[in-house]
Amino acid sequence: MDEKLLEYARLLVRVGLNVQKGQRLVISSPVECAWFARMCAKEAYDIGCKEVVMNWHDDAMARMKYLQADEAIFDEVALWRRHFFNDYALEGAAYLAISASDPENFKGVDTGRIIRAQQASGKALKDFDRLQMCGGFPWCIASIPIPSWAKTVFPEAGEDEAMAQLWDAIFKAVRITGDGKAVERWEEHLANLRERLEKLNAMKLKSLHYTNSLGTDLTVELPEGHIWEAGNDVTLSGQEYIANIPTEEIFTAPLKTGVNGVVYSAMPLVNDGAIIDKFRFVVKDGKIVECTAEKGETELKGAISVDEGASYFGEVALVPYDSPISNQKILFYNTLFDENAACHIAFGEAYPCIEGGQKMTKEELKAHGLNDSITHVDFMIGTADLKIVGLTADGQEVDIFVDGNFAI
Numbered sequence: 001m002d003e004k005l006l007e008y009a010r011l012l013v014r015v016g017l018n019v020q021k022g023q024r025l026v027i028s029s030p031v032e033c034a035w036f037a038r039m040c041a042k043e044a045y046d047i048g049c050k051e052v053v054m055n056w057h058d059d060a061m062a063r064m065k066y067l068q069a070d071e072a073i074f075d076e077v078a079l080w081r082r083h084f085f086n087d088y089a090l091e092g093a094a095y096l097a098i099s100a101s102d103p104e105n106f107k108g109v110d111t112g113r114i115i116r117a118q119q120a121s122g123k124a125l126k127d128f129d130r131l132q133m134c135g136g137f138p139w140c141i142a143s144i145p146i147p148s149w150a151k152t153v154f155p156e157a158g159e160d161e162a163m164a165q166l167w168d169a170i171f172k173a174v175r176i177t178g179d180g181k182a183v184e185r186w187e188e189h190l191a192n193l194r195e196r197l198e199k200l201n202a203m204k205l206k207s208l209h210y211t212n213s214l215g216t217d218l219t220v221e222l223p224e225g226h227i228w229e230a231g232n233d234v235t236l237s238g239q240e241y242i243a244n245i246p247t248e249e250i251f252t253a254p255l256k257t258g259v260n261g262v263v264y265s266a267m268p269l270v271n272d273g274a275i276i277d278k279f280r281f282v283v284k285d286g287k288i289v290e291c292t293a294e295k296g297e298t299e300l301k302g303a304i305s306v307d308e309g310a311s312y313f314g315e316v317a318l319v320p321y322d323s324p325i326s327n328q329k330i331l332f333y334n335t336l337f338d339e340n341a342a343c344h345i346a347f348g349e350a351y352p353c354i355e356g357g358q359k360m361t362k363e364e365l366k367a368h369g370l371n372d373s374i375t376h377v378d379f380m381i382g383t384a385d386l387k388i389v390g391l392t393a394d395g396q397e398v399d400i401f402v403d404g405n406f407a408i
Contacts, residue, residue: 270333318343
């Protein structure tokens with residue numbers, strides 16, 4: 001276990017973030033994960049990191065705040081917090097987010113308070129959000145178990161056993177076995193993703209048509225000059241990084257006004273401390289015009305109303321049903337893992353997946369048909385029978401997915 005943990009910390013710092021000598025590292029972590037955050041900090045210092053700065057958070061304190069804090073708090077963002085995120089982003093510091101929380105931490109919380117806090121944060125942290133989306137600094141999201149999360153994933157197990165099972169599942173997902181060869185496996189994995197995205201980019205697709213037995217019948221137009229991306233990325237300064245560990249996806253941005261039809265969720269979505277399940281969107285000219293859910297409908301309607309762009313789409317991602325995460329047959333209740341077990345799309349902000357997009361302004365990206373929002377929420381739509389048909393620039397139909405997996 002010690003060898004696996006050390007290998008994991010090294011993978012995140014040296015490959016996920018590719019921290020450079022003299023670069024500052026910001027780690028955002030739950031207090032319960034402090035011991036692992038320290039392991040990552042040591043790895044960073046060992047390779048010459050300038051300084052490691054911590055941003056601690058806590059499920060219990062966050063829940064107390066949303067339930068009991070003064071009403072005015074949710075429309076404010078402290079000046080120090082604005083400077084903390086925006087200034088380090090402008091500096092080009094590396095950013096590691098350790099994602100681990102109780103999936104239902106905000107159950108019973110007033111959704112309006114959560115939306116107002118998101119809106120205030122979106123206005124205050126514009127520099128951070130803009131630079132994160134366009135490659136202004138290297139960032140990586142990863143996870144380790146905490147008891148409340150582990151018990152949600154494995155409810156029949158005792159706490160210790162649930163933690164052990166979740167650790168095992170995470171190590172499998174991030175290709176760590178304890179033999180010290182995780183980096184080699186990741187290099188091979190990234191090479192495979194690049195090979196497939198090059199095929200997709202060569203096709204110059206105009207649209208994608210999704211259908212499955214759940215009832216999804218969705219057409220997604222792609223903007224002219226769109227590009228597919230996957231796995232590792234490169235900052236504006238040329239520093240390679242991997243934004244998500246694990247990652248199985250190949251993704252691009254849809255045309256904001258070019259999404260039409262109906263789409264059904266294939267897996268539950270955990271968003272803002274609430275579980276949303278069995279939901280459906282009706283989409284017309286890119287906008288979600290109807291939204292229903294068997295569980296969490298109020299929270300879902302709140303999520304798509306954070307701002308005008310929240311009811312439009314910003315990402316389409318292709319993930320084979322046959323993958324290291326999906327094959328474990330585990331519902332992680334954590335989007336970092338669940339989105340890499342199935343094809344997904346996201347409502348909200350679009351990644352600048354267009355030729356020259358990293359260097360474009362918000363207005364230029366919007367002029368190319370990309371969506372703008374302060375939110376970005378992935379939800380899973382892939383199933384074992386998902387079919388995706390692509391339409392090429394010369395009018396040919398090409399099978400992209402058949403029976404849930406790539407056909408190219």
